Each structure stands twice: as structure tokens, then as C-alpha cells.
Amino acid sequence: MDWQGQKRAEMLMQLLLVASAVAAFLVGYAMADFQLMLLVYAGGVVLTALVTVPNWPFFNRHPLKWLDAAEADRHPRPQVSAATTAGKKKIGKNK
Amino acid sequence: MHSFGHRANAVATFAVTILAAMCFAASFSDNFHSPSPVASVKILNTNWFQKESHGNDEVSMTLNISADLSSLFTWNTKQVFVFVAAEYETPQNALNQVSLWDGIIPSKEHAKFLIHTTNKYRFIDQGSNLKGKDFNLTMHWHIMPKTGKMFADKIVMTGYRLPEQYR
Numbered sequence: 001m002d003w004q005g006q007k008r009a010e011m012l013m014q015l016l017l018v019a020s021a022v023a024a025f026l027v028g029y030a031m032a033d034f035q036l037m038l039l040v041y042a043g044g045v046v047l048t049a050l051v052t053v054p055n056w057p058f059f060n061r062h063p064l065k066w067l068d069a070a071e072a073d074r075h076p077r078p079q080v081s082a083a084t085t086a087g088k089k090k091i092g093k094n095k
Numbered sequence: 096m097h098s099f100g101h102r103a104n105a106v107a108t109f110a111v112t113i114l115a116a117m118c119f120a121a122s123f124s125d126n127f128h129s130p131s132p133v134a135s136v137k138i139l140n141t142n143w144f145q146k147e148s149h150g151n152d153e154v155s156m157t158l159n160i161s162a163d164l165s166s167l168f169t170w171n172t173k174q175v176f177v178f179v180a181a182e183y184e185t186p187q188n189a190l191n192q193v194s195l196w197d198g199i200i201p202s203k204e205h206a207k208f209l210i211h212t213t214n215k216y217r218f219i220d221q222g223s224n225l226k227g228k229d230f231n232l233t234m235h236w237h238i239m240p241k242t243g244k245m246f247a248d249k250i251v252m253t254g255y256r257l258p259e260q261y262r
Contacts, residue, residue: 001097010105013109021114021116029124033170041117045106048106052102
């Protein structure tokens with residue numbers, strides 16, 4: 001799931017849950033049936049989970065565009081002065 | 096929201112939080128309900144009335160209890176506990192309450208009833224004050240909701256009087 005997908009999933013989750021809660025409460029109150037409210041809400045929760053939990057293709061429409069590996073070779077990070085104590089590690093990383 | 100588990104956890108937590116809010120709202124909706132219960136109790140007979148060996152007055156009577164409590168029920172009502180108490184004043188106590196009968200009403204369909212019974216619990220005074228005593232019969236009820244706070248109320252019925260003599 002890409003960044004946009006994660007944002008979308010979270011918003012969808014909150015929207016669906018609140019909407020199903022409001023719908024469930026109204027139905028339950030109108031029909032004077034507490035159990036019906038719980039059932040409608042449970043349905044809403046299941047639906048929300050199905051929509052937002054799996055990694056649907058819908059959430060992967062904005063893939064990150066990584067630079068090509070060759071690009072990094074063409075623009076090497078500036079070298080720190082070679083003789084410092086941490087030199088060994090840095091050199092390894094910048095290879 | 097980066098992994099399956101994280102998203103499942105987020106859905107579960109938020110769903111339960113909202114469920115709590117819904118229960119609160121259901122409980123709150125009871126405040127807009129104004130019931131109109133009716134009740135009446137007739138004393139058909141005083142079966143016997145005596146002083147026990149340890150000096151306390153006891154009376155047995157036959158009651159006819161009729162009530163329509165169906166308006167107490169809302170969509171958030173689990174059951175209603177109802178009891179009839181004899182209430183009177185004595186020199187020692189400003190208020191004596193003796194429960195004579197009680198019952199649990201499980202649903203709106205059972206909330207309209209007529210019961211012909213002797214007092215289910217013994218009507219014993221703390222002392223010997225019952226001769227010719229004026230008393231009230233009060234129907235108390237406690238509404239037990241599915242969620243939220245309990246409500247209690249009562250109907251006071253006045254004008255009952257015990258016999259002047261033991262019998």
C-alpha cells in the first residue's frame with residue numbers, strides 16, 4: 001500500500017465506521033430495537049474491515065518513483081574528509 | 096496503516112470506541128422518554144392480624160394489584176423490577192417501608208398485569224404500631240436499561256387503614 005493509499009484507507013475507515021454507526025443508531029431507534037442496531041453496526045464493521053484492511057489494488061495507484069540505482073552512482077554523496085574516526089563506515093555506505 | 100495487521104487493529108479499536116459512543120447515545124435517548132404508568136392496589140381482605148410472641152405486629156392480607164407499566168419500556172430497556180411496599184410512620188421511624196410483593200417484568204408484553212395474591216413477604220412491624228394505622232401502598236419500580244443508568248420512580252397510593260383490633 002502506498003502513501004496515498006494509506007491515507008485513503010484511514011479516511012475510508014473512519015468515514016465508513018461513523019456512517020454505519022449513525023445509520024445503525026437511526027434504524028435501531030426508529031424500529032425500537034436495540035439488537036437490530038447492534039446487527040446493523042456489526043455489518044458496517046465487517047464491511048469496513050473488508051474494504052480497508054486488505055491491500056486492494058485501489059490503494060496502490062500512487063507508487064513511489066524511486067530513482068534508478070545508476071542515478072546514485074552518477075551523483076555520489078559528498079565525501080567526508082577521509083581521515084576522521086568514523087571513516088570506515090561512511091566509506092562503505094557511499095560506495 | 097502500512098500493514099494488514101496495523102489496519103485490522105485500527106478498524107477494531109475505532110469500531111469499539113464508536114460502539115461505546117452508540118451505547119452512550121442509546122442511554123441518553125432514554126431522557127426524552129416520558130412514561131405514563133398507572134397502578135392500583137386493592138386490599139380485598141385482611142386475613143389475619145396479630146401480635147407475635149416477641150411483640151411485633153404482623154398482618155396478612157389479600158391484595159389485588161393491577162398496573163400498566165408498558166409505557167416504561169423503551170428500546171433500551173432490558174427489564175423492570177417492581178415492588179409494592181407498605182409505607183407508614185411510627186414514633187420511632189419517620190418512614191417504615193415493608194415490601195409486600197415484587198416482580199420482574201421481562202418485556203413490554205408482560206407489563207400490563209393484574210395479580211391476585213396474599214402478601215408475598217411478611218408484613219411485620221418493628222414493634223406494635225399497626226392497630227388502626229393509616230398507611231400508603233407504594234408501587235416502586237427500577238428500570239434496568241440495556242446500557243446506561245438505571246431509573247427509579249414510584250406511584251404512591253394513599254388512604255389504606257389497618258383494623259383497630261387483632262383478628
